[in-house]
Amino acid sequence: MKLFLSAAVVLLVLILSLPAKAGKCPKQCSCDGKKLTVACVGKNLTEIPPTVDEITLKLDLRSNNLQVLPRGAFMHTPYLTHLNMQRSGIIRVMEGAFRTLGRVVSLNLAYNKIDILYQESFDGLSSLKELFLDHNRIEEIQPGAFTQLGFLNTLTLTHNQLVYIPNMAFQGLNNIKWLRLSHNSLNNLAPEAFAGLFTLSRLSLDHNELQFFPTQTMMRLREVTRLEMSHNPMIYLGEESVSMAKLTHLYLDHMSLQDLSEQALSGAPLLSHLDLSHNQLRYLEPLSGPKQLARLNLTGNPIYCNCYMRPLKQWARARGVTLLGTCAGPPHLSDEPLQAVALLDLRCRSREETMKEEEEVEKSTGSITPAPTSSPKQKIKCPPNCECDIESQHATCEGRGHTKVPRGFPAKTQLLDLSSNHFHYLPANSFPGSSQVISLHLQFCKIHEIEAGAFRGMKDLFYLYLSDNDLISLDHRAFDGAPKLTYLHLEGNRLAQFPGSALSLLPSLFVLHLERNAISKLEPSGLLSSVTPQLRELYLSNNSISAIAKGALDSGFLGVLHLDLNQLTEVPTHALSEASSLEELNLSQNLVPWVGPKAFQPVSQRLMRLHMDQIGLEKMSMDALLGLGPGLKTLTLRGNRLQELPDLRPLTGLEVVNLQDNPLLCDCPLLPLRRWMENVTLEVGATCGHPPELRGQRVRDVQVFMSCQENVSPPDEKAVVVPSTPKVKTSKPSQKLKVKPEKPKAKPAKPPKNQPPRKPGTPKTTKNKKTV
C-alpha cells in the first residue's frame, strides 16, 4: 500500500510538472512556464525561434542579430503582452510584422539600425501603450506609420537622425501623452507636423538643431503643458513666439539666446516655470503674458546689471517672481545674485561710467531692440533671379548661375542661401544691407578668394557655410565685421594651413569644420585658447596631418576633436596635454602601429568617446589606457592587428565597445578580457585570430580558457586598477607574461580608405551633432 501510494505521488508530481516542462522551449532560450515568459538574450539569433510556446506573454529577444522582421513574424505567439528586441541588429521592420499582436502593451526596439518607419510598420498593435525606438538611425517617418496605435501613451524616438518632421507624421496617436524627439538633428518642423495630437501633454525636442522657435507648429498642440526645447541653437525669440494656451513648463536653457522680445511669451498665460539658464542674455525686459510665473532662471547668462535691468527687477518684485542667476557686470556687482541686487544699485550714472556702459550695451543692442517696423512702407524688394519670402525671412538664389553676389535683399532677411553659384571671388562689403542675416549659405560657389571685410556689417551672422569651395588660404581679415559668427563651415576646400589668424576675429566661434582640406601640420601658434577661446568642436578629418606640435591644441574648452583620416603615426599625447575638456576623440584611419603607456592621460578626465578604428594598430602598451576610467562610454578599435588588449576592467562605464576584426590570440593572457566579457551586459564583438585552430571563433565561445589558472596575474599588474578592491602589491613582477613595450619593426601597410565619402554639408541640414 505504502509502495503504491508513493508510486502514485511520483506519478502525480510527474503529471503536474508535465505541462510546464512539455511547453516547447526553444533550444537557445530559457522559459518560465509559470510566468509564461521566454528569454533568448544575447544568442546572435537570426530569426525569431519558431517554437516559442503559443501561450507566452513576455518574449525577451534582446541582443540578437535579427536584421529583418518579416511580415507576420509573430504569428505563433498571439498572446504576447511584452516584446523586447533591444540591440537586436534590426535594420528593417516589414509592413505587417506585428499584425497578430493585438495584446502587446510594450514594444522595445531601441538600439537597432532602423532607418525608415514605413507606413503600416506597426499595424496590428492596437493595445500598445509604449513604443521605444530610441538609438536607431531613423531618418524618415512615412505618412501613416503610426495610424494604428490609438492607445499609445509614450513614443520614444530620441537619438535618431531625424532632420525634418513632415505634416501629419503622428496621425492616429489618439491617446498619446508624451512624445520624445530629443537628440535628433531636427531643424525644420512642418506646420502640421503635430496635427491631431489632441491629448499630448509633454513634448521633448531638446538637443536638436532648431534655429527658430516653431511657433505655427506648436500652436496646434492645445493640451501640451510641458515643452523641452533646451540645447537648440536659437538666438532670438520674437513677439508671440510661444503661443500655447496650457503651457506651464518651458525649458529654453542651453540655447544661444541673445534676446527675447517682451512679448515672446504673451501667448502662454499659464506658464509657471521658465528656464532661460545658460544663454547669452545680457539683459531682459519684463515678460508680458505669464501671470503665474514663480521663478525665472537666468543662471549662466552674462546679465549686465545696470539701469536697463531695472524694469525687470521692478516687475519681478511686484509679481513675486524669484530671479535666479547672478550679474556678470559691472565689476562692482559681478557675481551678485540678481535677487539680492537692490533696485538703487541698478544705475547708469556718471558720464564716464555711462560711456563705458554704452560701449558695452552697444555691443549687445544690435539684437536687443529688434527695430519695430517704423520705416516708411517698403516695397517688397528682391534681387532679380532670386526669391524672397518676407514672412519666413528667407531669401534664396541657390543654383541660379549668378557670377556676382546679388544685392538688394529685404532688410529683415535672416537666412540667405546663395549656394551653388559661380562667384569665384568675394570682394569687400559683399553683403550691404544684410545686417540681420543669421545664416549665410555660400557652399559650392567656386570661391577661391575672400577679400578682407567681405562680410562687413553682418553683425548678426551666426552660421556661415563656405564648404566645398576652392579656398587655398584665408586673408587674416576675411571675417572682419562678423563678430558673432559661431558655426563656421570650411570643409571641402584646399586650405593648406590652419587659418588661425583669420579666426582671431571670431571670439564666439564654437564649431569649426575643416574636413577635406590639405592641412598637413598643426603649429603651436597658440591657435586655440588665445585665438578662439570658445571653440568647442573642431573637425579636421581627411586632411593630411602628420604632425601636431605641442601647444597646437591647447584649449581648456575643446570638447570634440576629429582627426580621423589623416597621416598621424602616433597618438598626439603631448599636443593634447592642455585639452583637458576633451570628450570625443576620433583617431580612426591614421597609421599608428603602437600606442604607448598613458597615451590618453592628459584627456582622461572627461574623455567619453575614443575611436581608433583601422589605424594599423599592432600593439598597445598594457598601460595605454591608464587614467581612463568609468567616464569612458565608447571605445572602438575595430579593424586593427591586435593580438592582445590592455585590461579593460577599469572602464566600468563602457556602453559601446568594438573590437571586431582583430586577430586576438585566444590563450591565457586574454583571460581577463574573457572574464570581463562574461561580466558585462554589452555585446562585445571579439573573435580569435590565433591559434589557427580557433581562428574565427568568438572569444566568448572558446573553451581554451578553462585550463587557465583563474587568478593568473594579468599581463601587467600596473594596469589593474580596480578601485573597489585595492590590490596588495606583490614585490615580484609577473615575469612570465610581461609585455615589453617595444615598437613593432615592420611598418604596416596603409589602412584601406574604403569608407564611403561623407555627404557634403547640405544647405539647411547640417547633421553634425552640436552640443551647445
Ligand SMILES: *[C@@H]1O[C@H](CO)[C@@H](O)[C@H](O)[C@H]1NC(C)=O
Ligand atoms: C552572428 O551570426 C551571423 C550570421 O549567422 C554571423 O555572420 C556572425 O559572425 C555571428 N556573430 C557572432 C559574433 O557570432
Ligand SMILES: *[C@@H]1O[C@H](CO)[C@@H](O)[C@H](O)[C@H]1NC(C)=O
Ligand atoms: C536653474 O538653472 C540651473 C542651470 O541650468 C539649474 O542647475 C538649476 O537647477 C535651475 N534652478 C531651478 C530652480 O530651476
Ligand SMILES: *[C@@H]1O[C@H](CO)[C@@H](O)[C@H](O)[C@H]1NC(C)=O
Ligand atoms: C571616426 O572616424 C571614422 C573614419 O573617418 C568614421 O568612419 C567614423 O564615423 C568617425 N566616428 C565618429 C563618432 O565620428
Ligand SMILES: *[C@@H]1O[C@H](CO)[C@@H](O)[C@H](O)[C@H]1NC(C)=O
Ligand atoms: C565581475 O563583476 C563583479 C561584481 O560587479 C566584480 O566583483 C568582479 O570583480 C567582476 N569580475 C571581472 C572579471 O570583471
Ligand SMILES: *[C@@H]1O[C@H](CO)[C@@H](O)[C@H](O)[C@H]1NC(C)=O
Ligand atoms: C577625403 O577627401 C577626398 C578629397 O576631398 C575625397 O575625395 C574622399 O572621398 C574623402 N574620403 C572620405 C573617406 O571622406
